Amino acid sequence: xxxxxxxxxxxxxxxxxxxxxxxxxxxxxxxxxxxxxxxxxxxxxxxxxxxxxxxxxxxxxxxxxxxxxxxxxxxxxxxxxxxxxxxxxxxxxxxxxxxxxxxxxxxxxxxxxxxxxxxxxxxxxxxxxxxxxxxxxxxxxxxxxxxxxxxxxxxxxxxxxxxxxxxxxxxxxxxxxxxxxxxxxxxxxxxxxxxxxxxxxxxxxxxxxxxxxxxxxxxxxxxxxxxxxxxxxxxxxxxxxxxxxxxxxx
Numbered sequence: 038x039x040x041x042x043x044x045x046x047x048x049x050x051x052x053x054x055x056x057x058x059x060x061x062x063x064x065x066x067x068x069x070x071x072x073x074x075x076x077x078x079x080x081x082x083x084x085x086x087x088x089x090x091x092x093x094x095x096x097x098x099x100x101x102x103x104x105x106x107x108x109x110x111x112x113x114x115x116x117x118x119x120x121x122x123x124x125x126x127x128x129x130x131x132x133x134x135x136x137x138x139x140x141x142x143x144x145x146x147x148x149x150x151x152x153x154x155x156x157x158x159x160x161x162x163x164x165x166x167x168x169x170x171x172x173x174x175x176x177x178x179x180x181x182x183x184x185x186x187x188x189x190x191x192x193x194x195x196x197x198x199x200x201x202x203x204x205x206x207x208x209x210x211x212x213x214x215x216x217x218x219x220x221x222x223x224x225x226x227x228x229x230x231x232x233x234x235x236x237x238x239x240x241x242x243x244x245x246x247x248x249x250x251x252x253x254x255x256x257x258x259x260x261x262x263x264x265x266x267x268x269x270x271x272x273x274x275x276x277x278x279x280x281x282x283x284x285x286x287x
Contacts, residue, residue, distance in 0.1 A: 050124040054078040054107065054116075054164070055134030057086035059231055060183070063256035064131055064263055065089050069098040071264065076120045076127070077102045078134065099124070107134055107160035108152050117167035126175050127168050129267065132161035132205075133183040135198075137233070142196045150197050157201035162208055165222070173219045180216075181266050182209050182224040183259075186280055189226055202226075206276055213274030221273040223266045228280025230254035249282035 051068045055061040056077040066089065069075045075093060077100060079086040086102040093100035101123040105116035121127055136156050138149050165180050172178030187195055188202025206224060213222040229244045230253065245253045262279045266272065278284055 048074075049128040050074045050076065050126060051129035051131065052076040052078060052116075052120045052127050052168070053131040053133055054160070055080070056131070057082040057089050057102075060227070060256045060259050061131075061133045062089055063260050064133060065100075066092065067260040067264065068129070068131075069093040069096065069100060071267075072098075073129065074099040074101075074124045076100070076123050078116055078120070079104050080106060080134065108155040110159075110163065113160050113163050114167060117164055121168070121171055126171050128172060128175060128178045130165060130168055130172075130178070130180045131183070131263065132164065132180065134160065135183065137195065137198050139194055140196060141194050145196045153197040154201050154204075157198065158204045158208065161205060162212075165212055165216075169216055169220060177219040178221075179267055180212065180220060180222040181263055182222070184209070184224045184226040184276060186226055186228055186278070186284065189276075189278070189284065209276060210274045217273060221266075221270075223269075223272060223274065224276045225259060225262045225266070226276050226278045226280070227259050227262075228254060228278075228283045230258055230279070231256055245281075247283055247286060248280065249285055252281060254279060254281060 051073045053061055053065045056065040057079040065075050065077050077086045077089050090100040090102050103116055103119045105112040136153055140149055182205050184202045184205045187199040188206045192199045209222055209224040232241050258279050262277050
């Protein structure tokens with residue numbers, strides 16, 4: 038089975054966790070434009086999730102929304118079950134949902150550690166495991182995990198987040214080997230593509246200056262990386278860095 042997008046993808050179904058806001062919103066809308074039916078997973082963003090679903094439907098697409106607290110295993114199981122029921126199965130899983138606590142090594146408490154690892158690593162691991170049998174039954178599938186540079190570098194101020202993303206990078210490789218040949222698993226590690234709300238403009242400018250391309254990216258850069266990985270039938274277990282070259286200066 039090929040795992041391309043476009044006309045041949047009309048009956049394929051994608052689940053995007055954290056698919057209602059920020060980069061996740063752009064990914065959900067892009068997959069709908071590619072002809073996929075989209076299940077928008079969300080945590081607390083019910084209103085934005087509804088807006089994404091309505092936008093997809095206005096454009097002639099099909100979409101559903103499922104809310105779940107990904108820090109709880111029973112909610113992860115429910116998300117998998119409801120997402121599969123929405124359109125009869127899942128072909129593409131985008132593990133995008135993430136938390137980004139600004140706490141260094143000395144400041145990270147147990148609650149922050151547990152919540153961060155649960156949402157950023159445990160949920161993608163078990164959601165992939167839960168959906169893999171159905172993907173295989175449908176002829177194959179694709180999983181794309183959203184890591185970031187924090188999983189490849191040492192960001193002093195984001196200890197739990199960086200460790201969780203490093204785990205997600207290695208999980209990508211383990212799952213790619215375990216689920217082949219029917220299911221391909223890859224990851225995207227974006228650089229600065231959408232700063233947090235309220236992030237100081239001066240810091241945004243300095244981040245752009247650190248990249249050899251001398252600019253920050255946008256959610257559309259992540260969209261293009263996702264579409265490439267969906268089409269690239271001979272690529273699995275890879276981490277596609279989308280950072281304007283910033284890793285070259287690490």
